[in-house]
Amino acid sequence: MEVDQVVPLPRLPRVAVCGGTHGNELSGVYLVRELLKLQREVMKKEQEEDLKPASVLLVLSNPRAMQQCRRYVDTDLNQCTATLYFLSPSGPLSDMAPYEIIRSRELNALLGPKGSPAAVDLVCDLHNTTANMGLCFIAYSDCDWICLHIFRHLQCVITLNLNPRSAAMEIGPQPHGVVRSNIYTAMKVGVQHMLDWVRLFNSGNVFEGGFVDVFTMVKHIDYPRDSETRNITAAIHPCLQDRDFCLLHPEDPLFQTFSGETVRYKGTEPLYPFFINECAYYEKGIALSLARKRHIICHCAFKD
Structure with missing residues (x-):
C-alpha cells in the first residue's frame, strides 16, 4: 500500500x-x-x-x-x-x-x-x-x-x-x-x-x-458467574495474568475457578487481551478485553 x-x-x-x-x-x-x-x-x-x-x-x-x-x-x-x-x-x-x-x-x-x-x-x-x-x-x-x-x-x-x-x-x-x-x-x-x-x-x-500498529477492540469478556447469585466463580488464570497485549490462542487458559478447574478461551481466532483483571472493571462486569492487531497506514502530514 x-x-x-x-x-x-x-x-x-x-x-x-x-x-x-x-x-x-x-x-x-x-x-x-x-x-x-x-x-x-x-x-x-x-x-x-x-x-x-x-x-x-x-x-x-x-x-x-x-x-x-x-x-x-x-x-x-x-x-x-x-x-x-x-x-x-x-x-x-x-x-x-x-x-x-x-x-x-x-x-x-x-x-x-x-x-x-x-x-x-x-x-x-x-x-x-x-x-x-x-x-x-x-x-x-x-x-x-x-x-x-x-x-x-x-x-x-x-x-x-x-x-x-x-x-x-x-x-x-x-x-x-x-x-x-x-x-x-x-x-x-x-x-x-x-x-x-x-x-x-x-x-x-x-x-x-x-505505518503504525494499533489494537482495535473486538469484545469484552466477563468473569464466570453463579447463575443465581451472579457472584464470580473464577479469577484470571495465572498463565494469563499480567500478559496484556500477548496473543491469546483458542484453548489457552483463561480463568481458574475457585475450586481449581481451568476454563479455556473458546474463541475461534487468536486475539490480544488487555485490561486484564483491571480492578475498576469488576463493577462493569469486565474481566478483560480482546483486540485485533492492525497495521494502519499513516500518510505524510504537514500543518495546513
Missing part, C-alpha cells in the same frame, strides 16, 4: 492535558499538579520578558474524587463526559444531579463547548490501570491523522501500545490510590514527547508517512 499521500492538517494552538478524571489514579493527579507549578514559573518569566504565555491548558478533572482518593463520588466521570457528545450539554439539571454530571458540564465549558470554535484542539486524558499494559494510548478513531502521527512518533521513541481528537493515556500496572515512581516517570515522558510533537508540528515540520 502506498504511503506517500500528503494530508494537510490544522494547527493545534490549544492543547489540554487532564489528570484526576478518576480521583484514585494518582500518576495523572501528581503530574498535572507538577506541570501546573512549572507552568506558573514559566508564565511568570514570560510575563517579565513580555513573551507569549504557555498554551497548554492543565486541568484537574475531578477534584472531589481526588480529595477522597476515590474513582468517583457519584458516578464515573468518563461516562458523563462521553454523554455530552450525544446529548445537549446545556439542559436544566436537578438539584440532586450527581456531582460528576455537574462537573462534566463545567469541563465542557472549560474545554469547549463541544463543536465551538473555542474548543481545544487536542485533549490528552491521563489514567492509570492496575493491568500490566505498559504505556498505552486509547483513541476513538483509526482515521484521526493527528493522533496517528502522535502515536507513530511515540512508538519511535518509547515502547507504546495503541488502541485506536482526544486520546486517553493509560499506564500500569499501578494500584489505585498509590503512586509509583517508575509509572509516574513513564507517564511524564509520554506527555513530554506528545507535547514535543505538537510543538514540532505547529512550527511547520513535515512528518513522513509510514
Whole structure:
C-alpha cells in the first residue's frame, strides 16, 4: 500500500492535558499538579520578558474524587463526559444531579463547548490501570491523522501500545490510590514527547508517512458467574495474568475457578487481551478485553 499521500492538517494552538478524571489514579493527579507549578514559573518569566504565555491548558478533572482518593463520588466521570457528545450539554439539571454530571458540564465549558470554535484542539486524558499494559494510548478513531502521527512518533521513541481528537493515556500496572515512581516517570515522558510533537508540528515540520500498529477492540469478556447469585466463580488464570497485549490462542487458559478447574478461551481466532483483571472493571462486569492487531497506514502530514 502506498504511503506517500500528503494530508494537510490544522494547527493545534490549544492543547489540554487532564489528570484526576478518576480521583484514585494518582500518576495523572501528581503530574498535572507538577506541570501546573512549572507552568506558573514559566508564565511568570514570560510575563517579565513580555513573551507569549504557555498554551497548554492543565486541568484537574475531578477534584472531589481526588480529595477522597476515590474513582468517583457519584458516578464515573468518563461516562458523563462521553454523554455530552450525544446529548445537549446545556439542559436544566436537578438539584440532586450527581456531582460528576455537574462537573462534566463545567469541563465542557472549560474545554469547549463541544463543536465551538473555542474548543481545544487536542485533549490528552491521563489514567492509570492496575493491568500490566505498559504505556498505552486509547483513541476513538483509526482515521484521526493527528493522533496517528502522535502515536507513530511515540512508538519511535518509547515502547507504546495503541488502541485506536482526544486520546486517553493509560499506564500500569499501578494500584489505585498509590503512586509509583517508575509509572509516574513513564507517564511524564509520554506527555513530554506528545507535547514535543505538537510543538514540532505547529512550527511547520513535515512528518513522513509510514505505518503504525494499533489494537482495535473486538469484545469484552466477563468473569464466570453463579447463575443465581451472579457472584464470580473464577479469577484470571495465572498463565494469563499480567500478559496484556500477548496473543491469546483458542484453548489457552483463561480463568481458574475457585475450586481449581481451568476454563479455556473458546474463541475461534487468536486475539490480544488487555485490561486484564483491571480492578475498576469488576463493577462493569469486565474481566478483560480482546483486540485485533492492525497495521494502519499513516500518510505524510504537514500543518495546513
